[in-house]
Amino acid sequence: MRVTPLEAWIASKIALPAGQKCNLQAIKAYQLEKLRETVAYARAKSRFYGRLLADFDPDDIRSVEDISRLPFTYPEDIAGYPNDFICVSPQDIWRIVTLPTSGTTGKPKRVFFTDDDLELTVDFFHHGMTTLSDGSDRVMIFMSGSKQGSVGDLLVKGLDRFSCTGIVYGPIYDYEAAYKALVKEKITVIVGIPSQILALVRTHPARDDIAVRKVLLSADYISSAAVSAITAAWGAEVYGHYGMTETGFGGGVECQARHGYHLRESDLYFEIVEPSDGCRVPDGCYGEIVFTTLNRKAMPLIRYRTGDKAKFFTEPCPCGTVLRRLDHIAGRIRDNAKLKDGKVFSITELDEIVLANPSVVSYNAALETRSGYDCLVITVQAADTRESAAKRLEEELLKAVQRLTKDQIRLEIKTVDAEHFTPQVLKRHIEDKRTGCL
Ligand SMILES: [Zn+2]
Structure with a gap:
């Protein structure tokens, strides 16, 4: 089993000297510096954080754990005051994503990205996808990709960096047509939404004429029922990706052990907190995933409450990496x-x-x-x-x-x-x- 490619990628991103092995202390030191920078930048540039963090001195962050003294950012904050989060001038905004706020009748959320923000995502997609694909693969993406800077567009760009062919199909409305496209394009790897790929498999359980060997599920809760059904029907290895628009689409991807996510720790700092009181829980305990962006320019987010429930594993990953490992999402905190x-x-x-x-x-x-x-x-x-x-x-x-x-x-x-x-x-x-x- 190959160690997650994210380990070497993160080592290069945090500028470890050549030959020095990636280690948690070095990652933490990098994250601490970036957390300080992000807090100072957001507080100076965005109206929202200017208000929220008015009394907070970024120099008071002396360890990554000190970030837990800062208040949370909620999806409702983004929905309520999207423009107050913007830290750059309007001409530097390259992409705006508008998202419905599920489960409430509130306003939609808007998330802003600069060109550099999207480049960070392409870079993560490039290295993350080498976990399950190489230059000989043909990847079909059953997610939106018609617009520049959309998830499909960024994924194709990432795949292209290791000469892997990415084809955006878009969300599936006709399962027969989608299956025919897999056959016609000689697709070997699929990226899609769990409920859609499960439906595709259930409507086309025989796999004599397709070459799909790996499936990456993303963008929603991945049920073990879906993973088992896809594996049983098509014999494909199923990988999970964790991320959302707010993380910059990418967040973490499973290694070949397929037992939890390794995270994009050079761009995002993750915590798990008790939903009721917001206190950080120890590794191994379930709570709500909270993240802080470390390199985002258009709209940094500090201690963003995702509403997703998970835990960090305490045991090392079978792939042998030093990176942390986030368990599969166990459900949602809200929307119940x-x-x-x-x-x-x-x-x-x-x-x-x-x-x-x-x-x-x-x-x-x-x-x-x-x-x-x-x-x-x-x-x-x-x-x-x-x-x-x-x-x-x-x-x-x-x-x-x-x-x-x-x-x-x-x-x-x-x-x-x-x-x-x-x-x-x-x-x-x-x-x-x-x-x-x-
Ligand atoms: Zn691993």
Whole structure:
């Protein structure tokens, strides 16, 4: 097994002298310097951080741990005052990404990048993708890429740096057409959104005529059900990537051990905090992922609350790297549905149950009001839409989901065919359609 290529990449980024092996102390020293610079820069240049950090002296950051004395930045802050985050003049803004704020009816978030900010991402994509591909591969990207500076565009640029062919297909609307494209283009590596690639596999389980050997899933929660189904059907190795627009698209990628993410630690500083009080939790304990950008110019983010739940491993990675390793995302902190006894469950828990059924192509979940009661409505796109098969699937799912919700909420499961199904694509969540009247 090869050590993650991110180790050598980070060693060069933090300017370790040639021959000196990458080590955590050197990474921490680099991060400390960059954290100080970022705090001073953001405080001086952005209106938001000028206000938030008015009383804070960047020289008071004497260790990377001292960053935890700074206040958090929330998605709502970006949605509320996007322009107040900008640190550069308008002509230096190269790309603006507008994102819906999931689970709330609030304003969309806007994230700004300079050309240099995007170059950092291309560089990460270049080195990260060498984990699973080389110059002989043909990579199809089932994510948006038509605009300059979009994730697909940046990935193609990164792949091109090691002579690897990247082809942007875009999000999938027609699984038959997407499968034909894989065959026609002799694709060996796929990059896509978990729910879409699972649906592609479930609608085309036989793989006689395709050459896909590796799949990188990104942009949303990766269920173990999806990983197992893709591996079983196509025999492909499945890798995970963790990142979001706010991290500059890229965040961390699995090595060949495929057991947690190595992070883009030269560009991002990650912490795990207890969601309720914001205190940092020790490695090995679950909490909310929080990150600070270290090199971003248009819109640095300081202690940004991602809403994603995970932990750092305490054991070294089987690949042998000195880099830290973030566990798979265990769910979301917000966007949850509440049961009668106060317990919550999320789309990520539903994914593990609903997607484990091989007859499910895709599904959506919503909380609705039925006769004055909360009802969880699960709409499933089924692989087999014949009436008897659909009925059997509905019964199986009802039993399986009941084990999670334990009769604390009414359930309704309905199967529909592809024509009547509109999948949620990015950041899938349990949609709240309750009327609130009893
Ligand atoms: Zn590793």
